[in-house]
Amino acid sequence: MxxxxxxxxxxxxxxxxxxxxxxxxxxxxxxxxxxxxxxxxxxxxxxxxxxxxxxxxxxxxxxxxxxxxxxxxxxxxxxxxxxxxxxxxxxxxxxxxxxxxxxxxxxxxxxxxxxxxxRLVQTNVVKRSAALRIGLAAIDEPGPVTLLEVGASGGIHLAFDAYRCRIGDTEVGPAGSPVRIETRWRSSRPVPTRIPEIGDRLGVDLHPIDLTDPTERRWLRALVWPENLPQYELLRAATELVAARRPRILAGDAVTALPRLDADLPTDRPLVVWHAATRVHVPEERRAAFDAAIGALGRRRRLYTVSLETPDDTTEWYERYGISYALQVRAGAGPARRLAAADGHLTWIEPLPA
Ligand SMILES: C[S@@+](CC[C@H](N)C(=O)[O-])C[C@H]1O[C@@H](n2cnc3c(N)ncnc32)[C@H](O)[C@@H]1O
Known part of the structure; x- marks a missing residue:
């Protein structure tokens, strides 16, 4: 289809x-x-x-x-x-x-x-980088791992470890970073902070946003709801930082682009695929193909998938956590493990019982 x-x-x-x-x-x-x-x-x-x-x-x-x-x-x-x-x-x-x-x-x-x-809904929410950190901390690998973001938009999350990140009372990332994320940790459990070393990083997107292009930047800005001035300020700071790095983002639909990319990805180190607020934009009829394209990358290397997406069983989930995303990690073709609930703008994150 x-x-x-x-x-x-x-x-x-x-x-x-x-x-x-x-x-x-x-x-x-x-x-x-x-x-x-x-x-x-x-x-x-x-x-x-x-x-x-x-x-x-x-x-x-x-x-x-x-x-x-x-x-x-x-x-x-x-x-x-x-x-x-x-x-x-x-x-x-x-x-x-x-x-x-x-x-x-x-x-x-x-x-x-x-x-x-x-145009596409390509909102790059900088604070979701905090969820990526929590997801990576659930992966028991020293690294280096390859990080591949599916639905990278401008590639803001590919630089997640260049941001100072305060999750609850825990601070990680470079102290002098111009990009400072804060999110509420709705738990008394300690925030996990040990993550694998990151090797190569790259993205795939239907339409990669070139952060050096003023019109593309304006589109990203336009996607931020008008009252959400702090989110926009954060995006502006992250855009400056990431534009200078020129992240590698390939243009294409994940369903057809990932099989092509497979041959170019290292096989001697694990691959972490990260997708946030992306599967929800894939038409329902194509979501199984989207999942399968990611899963197939596990045939030639160890694969972990970290995702922050609307859960499929929304009714029960929304009753419990309100309108929010589920942060999940999955090793290879194994079952997905739900780590946390978080609101779409990552103003809070709540770890789930183990
Ligand atoms: C709402 S944005 C989220 C961007 C980023 N992941 C974040 O959370 O800040 C969704 C992105 O997924 C991309 N996208 C949607 N469907 C896709 C597909 N089938 N393959 C690749 N990218 C896709 C869109 O172009 C868009 O940039």
Missing amino acids: TVDDVRRPTRRDLARRFSHGEREFPTSPLYQRLAGIVAADDRLLAVAEHCRAGQQPTNLLFAAVHFLLLSETGTPAPLAGWYRSLGGTRDPGDPALTREFTDFCRATEAELIALVTT
Whole structure:
């Protein structure tokens, strides 16, 4: 099955999706309000309908609007007055927002359609590097290991050990790093800190983001919810650091790119594949092929997979941990071991009972 065969959401699916703004954007009152506006507007839903299969239409449409606002020169559109990222201070509850948002979207409809048709949800969340550390600490190998990130976006996590990372009261990483991560550790257990030595590092992505390109950087910025200024500041600092390193990220769909990459990866040392918030963007019908492509890399070397993704059994999981990701580690084709729950922005991480 190719990506083109995947079922696309209908207008009704989209209306339903946009009507759950509180769930989708728990820390963005602006996007919660905009989601409700889109859910009730057939012409806006028609724009969202152009999103590529598997992509989250909510995040993609709002990132496209944000991108256009961030690109403006001259007098800003009145809509910018609601975006904290642009210095706006207006209240999302203000009724005028409906008119300003729909006017802006009608005036830029062709550009919005072009953006949602071609762009992807590629949010690089720097703090997820803390989860990668916890996952690596569960791997009993001295290293060096090869680190391969699937869905690397700009490659921010490939430099995870260049960041100062405070998890609960434990601090690791270079003390003088310009990138400083903090995350809450919801446990009295000690934070594991010993990780294998990292050898080569590389990524694979449908569309690698070139962090030296101002337009690509703006797209990454646009993906950060407007109120989340600390997340953006962290991204800016990490972008500077990573752009200078020019991480190696191959372009391609993991399902077809990983078998090609197999021959180039060392066989005399273990491979750690890391994927975060990536499998969730793979259309459901292709997830088994995605998992199999990663698993096949274990035929010629020892393989560990560390992932931070939406669990398949969401209902029970969400009841227990709220809307959150599961951090898992898997050795070869063995069973996945769940290590922790964490919220998508890694504001907290909670280790699970062993
Ligand atoms: C939401 S971003 C997450 C980026 C990064 N892992 C993080 O957590 O900060 C998901 C990334 O996965 C990539 N992606 C989605 N499906 C993919 C696939 N089948 N193969 C390779 N990359 C994929 C997207 O292009 C995007 O850059």
